[in-house]
Amino acid sequence: MLVIACQAGGNARAADKEPPLRPGAPSKTIFVASNGWHSAIFVPRNELTPDSLPEITAFPEARYLGFGWGDAEFFPARDPGFTTLLSAAFLPTPAVLHVTGLRVHPEAAYPKDEVIALKISHAGFRNLIAYLDGTFARADRRPGKPVAPGLDPHSYFYRAKGEFHLFNTCNSWTARGLAAAGVPIDADDIVRAEGLMASLRPLSANSFK
Template identity: 25%
Template structure:
């Protein structure tokens, strides 16, 4: 009877260490002295309570996403948006768990221990506005935005003709795209969001496996000063 108890205690300790590390990682900043420019490209960070993503304009002077994300990918091209919300994550979790209550044990276990079955998730939006509880805005320079774009583009798997590979999403205004990368408990969908921002020099937590660790850096009134 001692070994089961020891195993349970060890597992509990590992979980506690993980949660403490996640809290500390979300509190301590990377790119601590970054400031959002007054005049720049407006982006948004959004969460659905499980996943976070970055909202970007479909077209801008800095980049045009229509080469990879095309109207004809959608069943109804009229849903093609002025902006896109892009996230990255574990295929099983993404396809089967739009919200926390939908998460299956099988998918959760695969996500924790690691899988290369990953997807980019793209929502089409029209002229998004701030919603304090789940969508917050910030601005970046053109050079910062190009770094964000490049980090995301590198995740797309392309076919022999250089085209992205879409598949159906949750509804008529979103799609999944075949992606590259490796998902695990230490590199989650929310870690990816922060990683993209961090590579562009934007302030965020040094390790943010949960959505709250990402969102805390973008307060309701704008980026934390």
């Protein structure tokens, strides 16, 4: 059931891929966290503006914002039924985006998870934020309204673009965002969390478990 909860994928707007960071070039640091089945991308909130990502206004005290996909019914459910599980696994289903505001470093927030730090170029960071922004299903540039409380303190679920199915997972979505940011991974080959993190470990600025 845990694997199904992270299923995501979609038609989120993907920016053009940015070339990998050149040695010595100015960079920004982002983080990818995984608990072994689900993955999420964390970025410093102070690097964002409401123009680039309107939903940041819901997290005024956060130091980092985390983004992860899940099935619109299964992911937010505290006790999902078997029918919901089957639907999430085998049928294309609507998406939600889970957004978490952290007041501490991701490593401190998730001490049992693997957290990998990645350095990307300034242009790559802009591409990543465009990718994240493009996942929100909103009609205009006003902040989207949460559809459910999140799974963590200071977190919410938002309606998202795209559909889920068994072969297009949250880890695939994470990989596509990182590839757009210039991280040299083959997003087409990523389905499981272990495959994603194995691809990122050799590229890590720092790796925490």
